[in-house]
Amino acid sequence: AQSVTQPDIHITVSEGASLELRCNYSYGATPYLFWYVQSPGQGLQLLLKYFSGDTLVQGIKGFEAEFKRSQSSFNLRKPSVHWSDAAEYFCAVGAFAAGNKLTFGGGTRVLVKP
Amino acid sequence: GAVVSQHPSWVICKSGTSVKIECRSLDFQATTMFWYRQFPKQSLMLMATSNEGSKATYEQGVEKDKFLINHASLTLSTLTVTSAHPEDSSFYICSARGGSDNQPQHFGDGTRLSIL
Numbered sequence: 001a002q003s004v005t006q007p008d009i010h011i012t013v014s015e016g017a018s019l020e021l022r023c024n025y026s027y028g029a030t031p032y033l034f035w036y037v038q039s040p041g042q043g044l045q046l047l048l049k050y051f052s053g054d055t056l057v058q059g060i061k062g063f064e065a066e067f068k069r070s071q072s073s074f075n076l077r078k079p080s081v082h083w084s085d086a087a088e089y090f091c092a093v094g095a096f097a098a099g100n101k102l103t104f105g106g107g108t109r110v111l112v113k114p
Numbered sequence: 115g116a117v118v119s120q121h122p123s124w125v126i127c128k129s130g131t132s133v134k135i136e137c138r139s140l141d142f143q144a145t146t147m148f149w150y151r152q153f154p155k156q157s158l159m160l161m162a163t164s165n166e167g168s169k170a171t172y173e174q175g176v177e178k179d180k181f182l183i184n185h186a187s188l189t190l191s192t193l194t195v196t197s198a199h200p201e202d203s204s205f206y207i208c209s210a211r212g213g214s215d216n217q218p219q220h221f222g223d224g225t226r227l228s229i230l
Contacts, residue, residue: 034218041224042224043207043209043221044209044221046219046220090158102219103160104157105157107157
């Protein structure tokens, strides 16, 4: 069975600073990897996804993520954070063999200081 | 594109009543829809997967008689919480996926269910 770990429960960054959110996964085959963002009381918005090919993936809102197979990681980055980036971020792995059901990490809450 | 609408966004009802939540894909055909439950400050837990025209597949520990799922068309799935009790209060989120398995899931905005 697949699993996802987001080691950081909370991260506080200053506006304009860079942001990196960690994600480690466990899956026996090549995974489908996703990052979603959730604002309070709302659903999830897809930031980016990795299926194959280039390991550096560009997403919306200036986010990017890098798939590192050797480290089983898919960390999310943004060079300069805006106050509107304050939200909960979820990393997820999809298991193709199981109809691509998603397994989510525990989430990382990002707080942005002015 | 890929908009998923979930309705209602918030519902309060008395214990013992049944509540229906709708999930619609507005601009694509959703061959598969998923229902999740999210407790405060926690991650999403998959409840069930439904494919259009067939019975839903429930995750272990989810009562299929309590949480009835119908996926009658390629754009609509419903979750009915039957005889709801306070412990069923939660945030329920649906997602929809079109085409092949490697397509991403697109999520609705969720429904906050409060049972008094």
